[in-house]
Amino acid sequence: MHHHSIEANTYEKEQIADFGNRFLIGNGYMGVRGTLEEYGREQLAAVNLAGIYDRFGDGWREPLNAPNPFWMQLFTDGELTALPHMQPVSHVQRLDIHTGVHSRATEFPNGITLRTERFVHMRNPHLLCMKAQVETTCTADICLQYGIDANVWDIHGPHYAEMTLNETDGLLSALGTTNEGDIVAVCSMPSLSIPGSRSDETQTLKQKAVFSFTLPAGETAELTVIACIYTSKDTPDPLSAAQSGVRGQYYRSLRTESAGVWQELWNHTEVGIDGDDEAELALNYSLYHLLSIAPRHARSLSVPARGLSGQTYKGAVFWDTEMFMLDFYLAAMPEVAKTVLRYRIDTIAGAKDKAASYGYRGAFYAWESQEGGIDACSDYNVTDVFTGRKVRTYFRDKQIHITAAVVYGLWKYERWTRDWALWLEGGAEVLIEAARFYRSRLVRRADSDILELRDVIGTDEYHERVDNNAYTNEMARFVFRLAGEVCERLRSEHPAAYRALDDKLAFEPELPLFLESAQKLKRQEPDANGVIEQFDGYFGLENATLDEVKSRLKNPREYWGGSCGVASDTQIIKQADVEALLYLLPDAYPPSCAAPNYHYYLPRTEHGSSLSACMYALNACKLGLADEAYPLFMKSARADLQGGGKEWAGLVYIGGTHPAAAGGAYMTMLWGFLGLTADTDGLRFSPQLPKHWRSVTARFSRSGKQYEVKATQTGAECREIV
């Protein structure tokens, strides 16, 4: 990799929220937003925890932000020396994606220069480490206020019903109890490199250690902080665990150890693109995000749609994980792939409850899944900009393709790893309950034998409550067929497991019904031009151009879809829908459908979701249009690097990182540009590189073996790394 870090040399207040995402560090257990040490909740500083949620009042249930042990403020001769309070002489913020270290260096007009670096530990996920250096050009009285900031930023909080702050033997601690009764403990041990007085203060929601000293001109003072976070999800006594956690730890060795883990991860994943430094950086930066939010520490946990960048989207797990992130985890860290799939297996009870609550059988997975499979999705997920009223949306109740996405994830796992274990570990049960769900969701007209899936939302969320969405129907058919195949193999190869499962679920009489469903479920037949109608009646909608539809907006923030949106009654769609189907299930339609659908739907797609571009990029590659794929690939790869996406919806922050776009960029590289196909026979590559790329080098693993592939404009070589 030519570049190992991203950096920003400018300082503008408007970039604070964006940089919080761009410079994020994380280790799967937590994410620490790329805000500066002196920042607080106003600047959206946050230490976002994975897999632990709270609800306050009627607000949305969302993941917890922990009290922030990276808080620090500097006073020089009594004057606050901090951003954004003081305009800096120079300021650099940097993220080293090879080591996961965030750093900043700020030169203030009063001669003070502040340098910090910090990281979250990649082996012990509870640890946070920081080093701060203060340097001065003229002798100054310095007051360095370090602390744990418990005045955490919440979107729908406050989430801590109680917060106890303390200091004992130099160890700071914050112990919070959430509205739901969970406990979060943060302990921190700061130490200063030079002599000085220390006084500890407990302020409202801030536990401080205040270091006062005179710093001679040209000298440097260094503060080191080792902090630790445990919650009641980890251990019954998180405070003791956090207290113990910081003891006997040394910054330098922790840093070396963590960087070593990073090095190991990069050894297996790093991509080289000869001829396009920008693409290379963007893609590896995308992988950085996927690596830093991977739940390596857990056995059953998934990745939220906004990663660990905050509370946006309720910290919930969407289909993004199975559809867009899983491919990277399969290729880079198969245990993480298993972990995120186990999360679905382990939350089947929640999916069954949800199905039952709507009057259906089987498993209807949460659209926005929190722990236990709770669906955090509200019936009112959009606010009307004209009236300020909540708008009834149907994502939760009608986007039934989510269940198929879970199954598709399990199937991808088997296909890539050639490991059947997950079916035996609960995957088969998920599959059967998924088929049951779709079976119970089917209707047929009293005068017809054709089965239909009516009143659904496809992946294109702008068109609500449609009938026979091609994507949904084919994904359901896929589930029905796969249920038959997996059960058949289970019966013949694992008869005891089969019997046990049938004892539990009594599914055997339903197998013919699954088969019948696969056969009779309505198929959207391609029209004379080979184009597949997205749902019943889609072709009858107004065939307006994207520009025309955009010109009808009366407010830039208004929602395009739903009942009154500008796109709703037109053929303009939010994201790949038929195109997603054709990518995911290439055998569902004849190959001759590939081109006409790509060309039909691409100009009608707004790409209002970060999940959209990569589907078109992948299909473009299949059509030999790598140069058309390139900008779509870059759109995915640069989603977080570039920023500038939608960050606010009215007064609600909806920004954050886009790991699904990152995953989509990886997919485009692997399945698109490299043209990898992986079946039981092995790996085959038919590269389709953009014209200006000389070569691509990528590493991945499969079935315990490491590979490196190098592709050029003319071919590819793949070798096993020993």
Next chain:
Amino acid sequence: MHHHSIEANTYEKEQIADFGNRFLIGNGYMGVRGTLEEYGREQLAAVNLAGIYDRFGDGWREPLNAPNPFWMQLFTDGELTALPHMQPVSHVQRLDIHTGVHSRATEFPNGITLRTERFVHMRNPHLLCMKAQVETTCTADICLQYGIDANVWDIHGPHYAEMTLNETDGLLSALGTTNEGDIVAVCSMPSLSIPGSRSDETQTLKQKAVFSFTLPAGETAELTVIACIYTSKDTPDPLSAAQSGVRGQYYRSLRTESAGVWQELWNHTEVGIDGDDEAELALNYSLYHLLSIAPRHARSLSVPARGLSGQTYKGAVFWDTEMFMLDFYLAAMPEVAKTVLRYRIDTIAGAKDKAASYGYRGAFYAWESQEGGIDACSDYNVTDVFTGRKVRTYFRDKQIHITAAVVYGLWKYERWTRDWALWLEGGAEVLIEAARFYRSRLVRRADSDILELRDVIGTDEYHERVDNNAYTNEMARFVFRLAGEVCERLRSEHPAAYRALDDKLAFEPELPLFLESAQKLKRQEPDANGVIEQFDGYFGLENATLDEVKSRLKNPREYWGGSCGVASDTQIIKQADVEALLYLLPDAYPPSCAAPNYHYYLPRTEHGSSLSACMYALNACKLGLADEAYPLFMKSARADLQGGGKEWAGLVYIGGTHPAAAGGAYMTMLWGFLGLTADTDGLRFSPQLPKHWRSVTARFSRSGKQYEVKATQTGAECREIV
């Protein structure tokens, strides 16, 4: 009747639109709005024609207004002496509902008094007659400008692509050709009682006869006008017909003849209420409207929802006719009842086309029916007040209960008249195609045997796209059962007709399916309290009060229903829904359900439709709550007398008369207060009079016999009138 007329002594510009409805005259062929002679399109003057429509550009298709032959303006010594130009000394506007004569008397400050009277002829429906008297207190030079005003008021016009104005031998004429090629001819012969000069002028869209004379103090000049209208729907040469029509006619004898027809009609219909003059007038005024729009001249024509008061609601026929007006026509003028039902029989082709266009079999009647059964209902029937955008509504495609309303009308005809003829004259075909339609609209879950009607709108239009609306399901069940019964009777009593019909429709194999449908169609079972859920999930909606919901309006004109309306996600409903079901099909649920549903739904009903109140009034009477029924009855009876309803939706006029409310008032009187039940054995009365009523006397006919019933607080006597 104590009062034979309504009058207004005040003059305010704000009342012009309202008075145009209140003082309407009509004869079934046309309606003439109760505007003054000097008014034009700005004051919504209109001669509205029945059953002839036109469409201009992309506008809504709407009924024609004819050039107005009642136009006149008066100049005194060169000064325009007219309203609203001049503020009058006194002004009276009057409608004699016993004779159908509209009159006005206006005393102007310049000593001129203008009196006019006018009527449309009740025997020859093409004739319009007017007499105007000018009187002066001081000698004055009068210029009386009479003419045909072809500058007609249109809501979505202009509807005349061409207009030719002419004068020949004192006969004025206007000959218009519509955008759709229809021809409308208006001829008029004015004559003045005193000597004076006459000059005729053809102005833009106005053909005038200008009479100039000096009128001595204390003298009266009288202008008489006989006018005639024919269209190309009546005859191939409407101009000749209209020219002939005015010849040899004399105002006085025409007036006597027309009043005689009115007298005859009143002899069969007038209601006396001893103890409540206000209610008596309101009810007879309601009957006046139903009589003046009754298509007595036609064999197959129906009544629009806004009568003949203008172009509002596209002049279209709604379920209003069968459900709310038909009862009066059955009791007062059975031939008219047959005429409006024949309209449905004769428009079955339109209903079949509509069903086919949505992928269904059978007959799906138009929600807003124009000639031939064309559905004039737009997919965008509401404008969002916040954005000015058209809102997708589902009245046209999901309000499938309209077909059952048509069948219910045919069934009411048979039940009341004991005449089976309409079934033989096409009614049975309508019924079979109706059953076919519902059969094809049924779905069942793949895992269930229960048949369902999903994705419908009930009579409560605020809740769109609901499943298993109780009203719709039970009305469909009624259709399925009735189809079986009528076919069975046809087979046994009219075998030749049965065979002929089966040769045409080949319905015989479907009869068992209709029976199965009636048996298996989902029924909303009453809950523990006996309350019937309006549709699947209704009880789960927010149980907010009407006041609370109303308080959430941000704009008084905003639509309550649809996807974003204040009522949509609450239990607040627009109009009687379950209560309509319980009234119309009293055997569908046990009698014990009557009270709990009435008390549950009444406070949750906004009565946003003029069709709502009478359903509650009727059910209140059945519960012995006549005094609760009374204000609901008066709301219906006074709908047009009181005015003040919604008249404008943004810039679109939606006011007009409410004949369905008038019909609902009559229904409440007959079936509610008088407690009439009519079965094959005869007539029975169990009166439930409001406390302050001493007695009610009403006349009606059945099977060719005339009856008069007199009901008191203690009982009723009914006698046949010979």
